[in-house]
Amino acid sequence: MRKLPKIELHCHLDGSVRPQTIIDIAKRENIEIPSYKESDIKELVMVKKDCTSLNEYLEKFDLPNKVMQSKESLKQIAFELLEDAQRENVKYIEVRFAPLLHTNKGLSVEEIIQSVIDGIKEAQNIYDIKGNVILSCLRTMSVEDGLKVVEAGKKFINKGVVAIDLAGCEEERFCNKFKPVIDKAREYGYNVTIHAGEAASGQNVIDAINLLGAKRIGHGVRIKDMKEAYDLVKSNKVYLEMCPTSNIQTKAIDDFNNYPLYDFYKDGIYVTLNTDNRTVSNIDLTNEIDLIFRKFNINKIEYKNIYLNTVEATFSDEETKNWLKSFI
Numbered sequence: 001m002r003k004l005p006k007i008e009l010h011c012h013l014d015g016s017v018r019p020q021t022i023i024d025i026a027k028r029e030n031i032e033i034p035s036y037k038e039s040d041i042k043e044l045v046m047v048k049k050d051c052t053s054l055n056e057y058l059e060k061f062d063l064p065n066k067v068m069q070s071k072e073s074l075k076q077i078a079f080e081l082l083e084d085a086q087r088e089n090v091k092y093i094e095v096r097f098a099p100l101l102h103t104n105k106g107l108s109v110e111e112i113i114q115s116v117i118d119g120i121k122e123a124q125n126i127y128d129i130k131g132n133v134i135l136s137c138l139r140t141m142s143v144e145d146g147l148k149v150v151e152a153g154k155k156f157i158n159k160g161v162v163a164i165d166l167a168g169c170e171e172e173r174f175c176n177k178f179k180p181v182i183d184k185a186r187e188y189g190y191n192v193t194i195h196a197g198e199a200a201s202g203q204n205v206i207d208a209i210n211l212l213g214a215k216r217i218g219h220g221v222r223i224k225d226m227k228e229a230y231d232l233v234k235s236n237k238v239y240l241e242m243c244p245t246s247n248i249q250t251k252a253i254d255d256f257n258n259y260p261l262y263d264f265y266k267d268g269i270y271v272t273l274n275t276d277n278r279t280v281s282n283i284d285l286t287n288e289i290d291l292i293f294r295k296f297n298i299n300k301i302e303y304k305n306i307y308l309n310t311v312e313a314t315f316s317d318e319e320t321k322n323w324l325k326s327f328i
């Protein structure tokens, strides 16, 4: 499994920081953190077994974000994420983060985006992996803040930034509020992926597609309980970025036995397999593939199909897509 070529489309930078790096940066930048022992930090950032909701899961992001307030730290963390990913033969990764979480010490949104891109570029120069950035706006933030992110990211479109996302806690019918943000983003040429149907119903998936023009949906697992949403995803060929372990931890899905990825796949829905958060969920992509493939007896041919669908789901250029196809 570790050797299989892989693609990851849904991975949060702040949820995937190495615990030791949190300590190293805290020491280097004199940032106070609860402990300087790796096992303690790992424990603090990792979600607890008895996590009951997405909102509880999201509390885990405060600590890593404390050490993501300088250009150097952002660059280092982005570099290390690609370094970790290429170790398990991930060939392409779309890294997402919310720039406005990194302005506490005065960085501008453009500096934040540039630093992450710099880290990705550095890794690309050394390793056989490529990456792009997805800018997340948090649903708890205002429309003005969302527009700020869209404007700041504009000059990086197709130069490291490929898409816009809405993340954070999920209320029913959140899409309407953010229509001006996503409309502006689409006008500028951003691709659109939206977290939806994770902690709330398939109605949010319908809205993300119909109101916001989403081409991909983060999670979307709740469409299994809403025929209208399910049919829309299927007929519009919307790609689902599925993250099994994260979905169990946030209670989006009650049990792995009911995990809908394979049912969706067999029925012709385009599924992709992702980690969501490597450190918070305490996993890597190999782990996720292994889990799902064993549970549903997925074979090599099916893996190849999912991989090739995932190539088409990427927000990368044709050259990168062709390069990715050469590995399978």
Ligand SMILES: O=c1[nH]cnc2c1ncn2[C@@H]1O[C@H](CO)[C@@H](O)[C@H]1O
Pocket (backbone or CB within 6 Å): 012, 013, 014, 015, 054, 058, 061, 096, 097, 098, 101, 136, 167, 168, 169, 195, 198, 246, 276, 277
């Ligand atoms: O699965 C998820 N659903 C919704 N929001 C999430 C998820 N994982 C992380 N974030 C949110 O995205 C922010 C930027 O990376 C994180 O700080 C976290 O609040």
Ligand SMILES: [Zn+2]
Pocket (backbone or CB within 6 Å): 010, 012, 167, 195, 218, 276
């Ligand atoms: Zn996510």
